[in-house]
Amino acid sequence: MDEPDHIEEADESQGLRKIIHVDMDAFFASVEQRDNPELRGKPVAVGGSSGRGVVAAASYEARKFGVRSAMPSVTAKRLCPDLIFVKSRFDAYREASEQIRAIFHYHTPHVEPLSLDEAYLDVTEDLHGIGSATAIAQAIRREIREKTRLTASAGVSYNKFLAKMASDQNKPDGICVIRPGEGAAFAQSLPIRRFHGVGPKGAEKMARLGIETGADLAARDLAWLRANFGSFADYLYRAARGIDLRPVRTNRIRKSIGGERTFSEDISSGPALRDTLDDIVEIVWERIAAKEARGRTVTLKLKFNDFQIITRARSQVQAVADKASFAAVAHELLEGELPLPMPIRLMGLTLSNLDRGDEAEPRREDAQLSLL
Secondary structure (H helix, E strand, O other), X not given: OOOOOOOOOOOOOOOOOOEEEEEEOOHHHHHHHHXXXXXXXXXXXXXXXXXXXXXXXXXXXXXXXXXXXXXXXHHHHHHOOOOEEEOOOHHHHHHHHHHHHHHHHHHOOOEEEEEOOEEEEEOOOXXXXXXXXXXXXHHHHHHHHHHHOOOEEEEEEOOHHHHHHHHOOOOOOOEEEOOOOOHHHHHHHOEHHHOOOOOHHHXXXXXXXOOOEHHHHHOOOHHHHHHHHHHHHHHHHHHOOOOOOOOOOOXXXXXXXXXXXXXXXXXXXXXXXXXXXXXXXXXXXXXXXXHOOEEEEEEEEEEEOOOOEEEEEEEEEEEEOOHHHHHHHHHHHHHOOOOOOOOEEEEEEEEEEEEOOOOOOOOOOOOOOOOO
C-alpha cells in the first residue's frame, strides 16, 4: 500500500520511551467514600440530584447499574434507585490531587497532567535510577494508596496512546504493560469505542462504516480514512497500528479550557438555566485548576432547539483567578440573554486567553525501553 511519506511507521527498535499513564479509580466518588465510611460499598454519585442535575462521577458500585459521568441525574436514579447523591467538594479533590502530583514528581519531572485524576509520566530517565517503568508504576500506585488511601490504575508502554489505553484495561486498581512489538496487536484487539478520541458519535459513525474494532480500522487505507474522517484520519491510521509520536509535555499550551452539556430535554426557565450553569462552572473550573491555568476571556455558548448557536464573551483586564469570579462572569453573560427567545438544547462555557508559561521543548529520546 502506497502511503504518503509523512505517515511514519514507527521503528520500535529505536528512540523508544518509557511512558506511564496513571488514572485514579472513580476519583471524586472514591474521595467521598474514603471520607465518609457510611458511603463505602454503596452506589454513590457526585453531583446534583435535582431534575436538571448531572452526574460528575460515579462509584464502581453505581457503575454496575450503568451510571456514568455526564449522565442526567434523573436517568442515573432510574437505573439505580438506591443511588446516593453527594455534592461536589472540589477542595477535597484538589488536595488529594496535589498529594498525587507530588508522588509523580518524586519519580520524574516529566509529568503532563490531563485533569485532577490522571496524568502521563515519561520515566525514560527516572530520578532514582530504577530503570523499569513497570516497577516505577507499581511504586507510584503503592505510594498513592499509602498516602491518600485511594487506588490508581496504570498503563505502561512506549507511547502515550498505548499507555492510556492500557491504564483502562485492568481497572480498578490494576496495571497493564504493553511491551515493544505488542502495540499493534493490542490496539487492534480493542473495540473502537475504547480508542482515545473516539466519542460515542464517532463510534456510531464507524459502526455504520463497518468498523467495530481496531483491526477493522487497521484494514482501511489512509485515503479511505481521510475521505471519511478528514483531519482525524492520520491519528486513526497511527493509533490502529499502535503508533503515537507525541512527547509528554510538561507545559502544554492550550488556547482554551471549557465544557458543554447537551440536555435530554430542552430548557428555557431561568432557575433551570442558572442551576445548569452552576454545574458546568464546577466541571470547567476543575479542569482549569488541574491545568493551573488562568484566563481573561469567558465565553458562554447556547444552542437553541432550532440548532441556532449564539456565543457571548467577556474579557477581563486581569486573569480570572478563582472559581467565584469565573462563575460571576458566566452568570452575567447568561443574565444578559434572559429571557431566552426559545428553549435551548445545549449550554457551554469556555475560558480562553490563557496565561501559561512557554511550552517545553520536546526531549530527544535515545534509550531502549526496559519495562521489566
